[in-house]
Amino acid sequence: MARKKFIAGNWKMNTTIDEAVALAKAVVEKAGQVADVDVAICPPFISLKAVSDVVKGSNVKLGAQDVHWEAKGAFTGKISCAMLKSVGVQYVIIGHSEQRTYFHETNETVNKKVKAVLAAGLLPIICVGETLDERKTGKLFSVVEGQTKGAFAGISKADALTCTVAYEPVWAIGTGEVATPDQANEMHIFIRKQISSLYDTDTAGAVRIQYGGSMKPDNAKALLALSDVDGGLIGGAALKADDFFGIVKPK
Numbered sequence: 167m168a169r170k171k172f173i174a175g176n177w178k179m180n181t182t183i184d185e186a187v188a189l190a191k192a193v194v195e196k197a198g199q200v201a202d203v204d205v206a207i208c209p210p211f212i213s214l215k216a217v218s219d220v221v222k223g224s225n226v227k228l229g230a231q232d233v234h235w236e237a238k239g240a241f242t243g244k245i246s247c248a249m250l251k252s253v254g255v256q257y258v259i260i261g262h263s264e265q266r267t268y269f270h271e272t273n274e275t276v277n278k279k280v281k282a283v284l285a286a287g288l289l290p291i292i293c294v295g296e297t298l299d300e301r302k303t304g305k306l307f308s309v310v311e312g313q314t315k316g317a318f319a320g321i322s323k324a325d326a327l328t329c330t331v332a333y334e335p336v337w338a339i340g341t342g343e344v345a346t347p348d349q350a351n352e353m354h355i356f357i358r359k360q361i362s363s364l365y366d367t368d369t370a371g372a373v374r375i376q377y378g379g380s381m382k383p384d385n386a387k388a389l390l391a392l393s394d395v396d397g398g399l400i401g402g403a404a405l406k407a408d409d410f411f412g413i414v415k416p417k
């Protein structure tokens with residue numbers, strides 16, 4: 167089954183509001199009319215409203231980098247699904263390795279966030295991926311299996327179909343060290359197998375799996391040509407509109 171490619175930019179903790187607006191304008195200028203690839207940008211929370219106004223009317227969609235699973239209340243510093251919806255967010259990155267490493271994200275909190283996002287009618291981008299140590303010690307598949315099954319626990323098939331998974335080997339994020347095409351596709355096929363075991367092959371065949379980790383214009387074409395790589399979650403290269411567009415439309 168043909169899966170439409172999906173390229174999302176994760177701006178992480180970069181850009182002031184003015185910088186975010188300028189970058190969003192540049193992305194819209196280049197990618198705003200692209201129709202054969204889904205494109206999203208995920209600025210910091212504080213810039214969501216301003217960037218939402220910039221992307222409105224274009225094909226560039228808006229995403230957030232995280233969310234809290236509770237609806238409202240005494241959760242200082244947190245942002246709810248309803249707040250994200252109110253500024254036009256469609257996608258939410260959940261379980262990024264930086265959240266797992268620095269901010270106590272676990273497979274359980276990922277699952278709570280996925281459920282909250284789906285209940286709100288938003289679209290999760292669920293990040294999974296092994297550390298270098300886990301790869302070296304042969305635990306890569308069991309780790310990614312646990313992360314994948316943990317994220318989808320209790321999620322209906324209809325909801326699962328609206329999820330995107332991002333395979334981001336932690337050792338490749340921001341390091342310039344990219345997974346080889348074989349390493350990436352092997353894990354993407356493995357993740358699809360996990361989804362198939364939870365649902366069925368049709369569902370697994372429909373869920374998009376992005377690769378993330380030092381994806382750049384010069385390696386994007388080879389990665390995106392792989393049978394099971396359906397797009398990219400882009401960090402560093404998403405901070406320059408030319409580079410980001412070079413991944414949306416690699417030469």
Ligand code: PGA
Pocket residue numbers: 176334338339340341342378379380381399400401402403
């Ligand atoms: P990178 O980050 O492209 O800078 O490696 C990817 C990510 O963390 O989403």
